[in-house]
Amino acid sequence: MNYRHAFHAGNFADVAKHLALVAILQHLAKKPAGFVVIDTHAGSGSYDLSSAEARRTGEAVTGVMCLDGLLGGNDVLTTYLSLANDEKRYPGSPLIAAKLLRPQDRLVAIEKHPEERAALTATLRPFLRARAEEGDGYRRLLALLPPPERRGLVLIDPPYESPAEFTEAAKAFAAAYRRFATGTYMIWFPIKSAAEANGFCGEVMASGATKLLRLDVRLASAGEGKLSAAGLLIVNPPWQLQSVLADALALVAPRLGAEVHFEAVGEAAE
Numbered sequence: 001m002n003y004r005h006a007f008h009a010g011n012f013a014d015v016a017k018h019l020a021l022v023a024i025l026q027h028l029a030k031k032p033a034g035f036v037v038i039d040t041h042a043g044s045g046s047y048d049l050s051s052a053e054a055r056r057t058g059e060a061v062t063g064v065m066c067l068d069g070l071l072g073g074n075d076v077l078t079t080y081l082s083l084a085n086d087e088k089r090y091p092g093s094p095l096i097a098a099k100l101l102r103p104q105d106r107l108v109a110i111e112k113h114p115e116e117r118a119a120l121t122a123t124l125r126p127f128l129r130a131r132a133e134e135g136d137g138y139r140r141l142l143a144l145l146p147p148p149e150r151r152g153l154v155l156i157d158p159p160y161e162s163p164a165e166f167t168e169a170a171k172a173f174a175a176a177y178r179r180f181a182t183g184t185y186m187i188w189f190p191i192k193s194a195a196e197a198n199g200f201c202g203e204v205m206a207s208g209a210t211k212l213l214r215l216d217v218r219l220a221s222a223g224e225g226k227l228s229a230a231g232l233l234i235v236n237p238p239w240q241l242q243s244v245l246a247d248a249l250a251l252v253a254p255r256l257g258a259e260v261h262f263e264a265v266g267e268a269a270e
């Protein structure tokens with residue numbers, strides 16, 4: 001467990017993931033019924049982009065900081081930008097979710113690393129509907145499903161420190177999907193090779209999920225040894241998620257020097 005998200009917060013992959021997170025939560029909030037967000041690998045929830053960790057990699061400089069001064073765009077983009085500029089610190093997925101919850105919604109954010117979990121607890125303290133838990137996100141996820149609300153989002157965003165994490169994430173998704181097949185799931189993955197990424201998507205699809213949207217974000221050039229592409233697999237994507245995200249990314253991707261590619265599978269094709 002050496003991974004610390006502080007080194008990567010606000011990079012191109014975070015920008016795409018957090019835009020998608022905002023889009024899904026805005027969709028869920030269209031109906032009055034409450035929803036749950038389960039963030040299985042939550043991190044600390046808030047990151048100082050001027051910290052030694054952030055400055056060492058410079059990933060935010062070529063990520064969210066490239067969006068400074070960006071105006072216009074749809075509701076997803078303006079909401080994301082206002083959250084990202086809300087405070088001096090960059091918001092992680094649990095803080096973004098917590099800020100978008102309504103009184104009838106709730107967030108369970110799970111983090112295994114004790115120090116990150118302590119920071120997460122502090123980050124989420126002002127939000128009565130948000131709870132931080134310390135533990136293994138995959139195991140806790142199964143215990144939390146199906147949620148009494150019967151609607152919600154599960155975000156699976158592991159660090160992929162070992163190649164086995166792809167299989168672990170796919171297996172955890174399959175078990176979760178068996179318990180809560182109507183939920184929306186967003187699974188983040190690094191793309192280091194097309195074969196590995198495609199194999200992973202195949203493993204997720206083998207669970208029987210029929211509606212999937214895959215979004216790949218690829219940098220035209222990345223620093224030596226740095227991640228240059230990442231993907232999101234969204235199971236049961238909200239109606240028109242692709243077009244809403246494509247509109248937001250049309251303004252964002254050129255600033256990041258990135259190309260985006262969507263692939264809709266099954267009934268997710270619009």
Ligand code: SAM
Nearest residue numbers: 005041042043092093111112113136137157159
């Ligand atoms: N979702 C966060 C966001 O978007 O702001 C970033 C999460 S970061 C990529 C992955 C986190 O998972 C790290 O903070 C790491 O400590 C934590 N982690 C690693 N293994 C875990 C596990 N089995 N269960 C829960 N958290 C874990």
